[in-house]
């Protein structure tokens with residue numbers, strides 16, 4: 001196990017009670033809410049001072065199970081020595097401040113954006129993934145541990161086809177793909193070892209050997225040069 005470096009964050013229960021209060025004005029546990037609010041303010045101050053983070057985790061906040069699932073992924077990534085920003089812990093009463101902070105943390109992310117498919121589709125996490133790939137030129141990763149979701153994300157989802165994130169079914173596979181991209185960005189010449197090129201429907205296509213995801217479809221149609 002590598003050295004664990006952890007950004008502070010709320011427990012899933014604290015994050016959930018705060019999220020429910022901010023989004024719906026609901027609270028059933030005032031003591032837990034008060035503690036979560038106080039810690040949240042302290043943590044946000046620390047996030048603004050962060051100069052570098054390895055991975056940004058995009059997730060849904062639709063249920064306590066979503067947040068608990070994200071916590072488990074954060075722990076697994078941290079066990080491998082990654083620092084992880086989990087925006088699910090960034091609950092503020094100002095939606096502008098929340099999004100400013102998310103943009104700031106994406107700008108400080110070095111290794112990539114990991115999207116946890118969670119239990120339900122929601123738009124926000126896809127936007128964070130796309131923003132990271134397109135604006136910050138970061139590698140993108142989707143983790144879909146549910147068989148049905150995995151098939152859709154891996155084979156058919158427009159983001160997979162258009163932007164080429166690594167779509168992984170297990171946390172182990174995700175960690176391997178993160179290492180592949182980290183080596184590639186560090187200049188390690190592993191391109192031929194970790195990726196393969198195929199001609200699919202007339203176009204050169206680069207595929208990750210570990211997760212079998214399409215990473216890049218080249219524009220040039222080899223069968224008909226006019227259809228580029």
Ligand SMILES: [Zn+2]
Pocket residue numbers: 166167177208209210211212213
């Ligand atoms: Zn991969």
